[in-house]
Amino acid sequence: MPIYNPPLRDMQFVLHEVFQVTDAFKAMPRHAEVDVDTVNAILEEAGKFASGVTFPLNISGDEEGCTLNRDTHEVTTPQGFKQAYQQYVEGGWAALSCEPEFGGQGLPHVMNQCLYEMLNSANQAWTMYPGLSHGAYEALLAHGTPEQKQTYLPKLVSGEWTGTMCLTEPHCGTDLGLLRTKAEPQADGTYKITGAKIFISAGEHDMAANIVHLVLARLPDAPKGSKGISLFVVPKYHVNADGSLGARNPVFCTGLEHKMGIHGNATAQISLDGAVGTLVGEPHKGLAAMFVMMNAARLGVGNQSLGLTEVAYQNALAYAKDRLQMRSLSGTKAKDKEADPIIVHPDVRKMLLTAKAYAEGARALQIYCTLLLDQSHHHPDEKVRKDSDELVALLTPIVKAFITDNGHTATNACMQVFGGHGFIKEWGMEQHVRDNRINMIYEGTNTVQSLDLLGRKVLGNQGATLKKFGKLVAALVAEEGVNEKMAEFINPIAMLGEQMTKFTTEIGFKGMQNPDEVGAAAVDYLRVAGHLVFGYMFARMAQVALRAIAAGNADPFYVAKLQTARFYFAKLFPETVMLMRTARAGSKVLMDTDAALA
């Protein structure tokens, strides 16, 4: 039977010992009251919900999937999903980090981050229903009219209704400029929207009374391309003035995709047949409004892979301790047993530690990012808000692509620990691999993320934001540069930081001659940047662990953290050597290949 134990100790370590989040909260009037006990109590309850309520539905949800009634256009979610969602709503979880004005609890994004990590470990497919809703909430909060906010936000905050983002069409995904869905203005100020959308996660289901679709479409006078796209809110059921549900709006689920994974989530084909909606934000500026939701979603996708990496690791570790097979190369370890547990084998440890290091690095980065997000919203100092916002923008593509690619490596490694049993559904390991696989694709493929990072976020402002992150690394290097015990953690990031400056400049120059050089280097570049960021996170965690040990703290957690950090720098971080070499190999070997790719 698969297990999941919420990693509360590691979360608390990152929250309280590494980033001292409650001190950071004190600087923000909105969150000043959120103390350590509150944080820990919420974590504990969230962990109980995830492990106790949604985790038991993970394998069954995968097996059962969603079903569409083609006559009614209604979708039935897997058994138990609806009830679990009811519990989620009743527990107030949907409202955790939402605005009190609309019924939210007003807690920091950091808390939502930890809640969602655990929900994703427990059941990614289920978690996408409230996850998409929260994104819709964020977009309406930022760009909705007062009336739209009043109509939709209280219900999205409570979770009574859920939300979606309707972007993709059959002929366009990455390139939203091509989209064709039309919005016709009506005399009453509303719009009639007609078109076909695909890949709409949580697009139709039986878990909530209403579904609030955020739909990208074109107005009749819209310019071509991405500057002619507007955003509309299109509810499944119209909402009467008193808040009760009115007539069915013709926004129908016409099909469900058959997918590799996340079977429990309804990936809907949505047909809008003159569905009535209202405009969100300004005409033709829908993409910018939708990006509020997209950016949140990108951090959320990284979080999905963090969750899957953690749960895969926990199960692989348990199996490696339990499964007896062969003897240790360095001599029998379990003399009383007919074979040694496979955890004695170096490569089994390597697979386990790969997942563990990638989970812990990702957890630190995700919490760091969402703390920046809280500061960008609620810090009283404008400069802090601005700097935080810029850093989140820089880190978002790294979170999305680096953590999901690492999740691919990690879930596959954990599956491999199980040998043949890893391939068998009942063990649950292959599902983590399948579920994780979409994370590398949706909300902008990982290639798109890399172009966003290198092209827009780094070269787009001459490396100014990257330098801000570089300063944090430099400060840590300066602080710990003479501490011999920290040398093994500091030297690699000090060296990589310097190399990256040169590396970035190089690509920048080459890219000015030939923009394909940027496209050729971007994916490698993002992973190098990812390792610099993870290296920084591990160095900070090692710093805390060394100080705790020096202070006489005997908790083996700190020793464990140092071992994981050492493994990370020895076995994963050296990928950067290869990446800088392959990036430097340039674009010519890719582009001068018309004969090969004929």
Place this chain on the structure above:
Amino acid sequence: MPIYNPPLRDMQFVLHEVFQVTDAFKAMPRHAEVDVDTVNAILEEAGKFASGVTFPLNISGDEEGCTLNRDTHEVTTPQGFKQAYQQYVEGGWAALSCEPEFGGQGLPHVMNQCLYEMLNSANQAWTMYPGLSHGAYEALLAHGTPEQKQTYLPKLVSGEWTGTMCLTEPHCGTDLGLLRTKAEPQADGTYKITGAKIFISAGEHDMAANIVHLVLARLPDAPKGSKGISLFVVPKYHVNADGSLGARNPVFCTGLEHKMGIHGNATAQISLDGAVGTLVGEPHKGLAAMFVMMNAARLGVGNQSLGLTEVAYQNALAYAKDRLQMRSLSGTKAKDKEADPIIVHPDVRKMLLTAKAYAEGARALQIYCTLLLDQSHHHPDEKVRKDSDELVALLTPIVKAFITDNGHTATNACMQVFGGHGFIKEWGMEQHVRDNRINMIYEGTNTVQSLDLLGRKVLGNQGATLKKFGKLVAALVAEEGVNEKMAEFINPIAMLGEQMTKFTTEIGFKGMQNPDEVGAAAVDYLRVAGHLVFGYMFARMAQVALRAIAAGNADPFYVAKLQTARFYFAKLFPETVMLMRTARAGSKVLMDTDAALA
């Protein structure tokens, strides 16, 4: 609709232009008559069978899977599988490389290799039914008694019956020394076999009249461990003296596994309830006899991933040319279209070329290996036979692990080219990823392969066999070292060859102090060795291509080959830099982790 075009041109290039196989055949009396026309005619017909008969059943077979009737213990394979198998038998394909003495066509293994590459591209799950049979044929041919051969081989050769290998039990896979199935000698010289086997590929089905199980079990007086295992042949139906089928033997399918992939193949739980069998080979030496089958199977598994890499590549290439999305970074390419085809993007090309290079490198290596296999059996010179045999032994774990790991990278890259559509079953791409995933696990996990390579095949004889391969590399370097046009292909392998000698010695010394150093380095080592071998293959292919171009041959195939080789050395081969670094990081960071893995 997924496509598959048999890669006949590339096969012919490798067979005739790179390895001149028909010249090699001339040196072997058995194969001296096999000329170029014969080879090409067989390839063409094999390609028609694969693309026309089994490929159309690939997606439907995955969707439908196999079903077990629990009352009769009979398994129904997906619709069309049985008829396709009938055509395979009628076409004589099962007999292609089998001994004429038992009805085979006596053609070289090289021909079977090419047939199976195409069958695997078309439908890995289906191909495993004849594939396992062929393995059982090989084991009985090498170790069966004259009576066993007479009873079973003609029917396995014709394909009227199929075979299996029954090794794994619930508590033992890698560690066969733990197996518990018992064989009790009977007065008539037969044995009653009792036990439970799992993960038996093609273990039960409706495609053939009889199933010949090769079963590992223990005799009553067997020593403990792997030296107490004997091999038995246990038919599903007994065979009467006249060759007709007799009574049902109690070897029953009691369950089918629910798996990540290869759904069309019945992965059976097999219960032997006093099933009657006869001993194959000597008592207690069953593992050695089974290794005949295992070694063939390991080459066969590499071939499965070669097949999947090729078909994934073909489909991703077609999609990348067809799908319009965004504009090229270096300026609009398709002015008449609303966007450029995604093949203009450098990273899309990188993903495509990764698959192409891994397919072409694997094809060359597989053909090279099976040619060595033919020489090891049929070359008149004993030294050539012995050298060939040793080289195959060295290369087998590389073929198995390197090609299947590359297949994982390649099928995932090709799926990624499809963006969101890659995750959708109808496109067929995610199935290649799922089907390939088992190849990294079965017939000895890739970690086990790496220990076989480094521990047994390299360090086990002080690098003697590795030196033999090194001499081939050195000879090519000497031959082309002053050819400027070859420098880009020769320099990397010359350098890596030297580095590997030092690297191997280093690990050998460290391993003498601490055997865990071998276990810690093995997986990285295998991939370094794999790149040396692929590098050698690409250098030889580039050599042929350059000579053809120099001779005025205008076929763009040769330009394409050079482009692919350049890409390989620029973007994939540099992985070795990372691998040698991570291997050198040693075992301590893996083994001193008891706190981390608590």
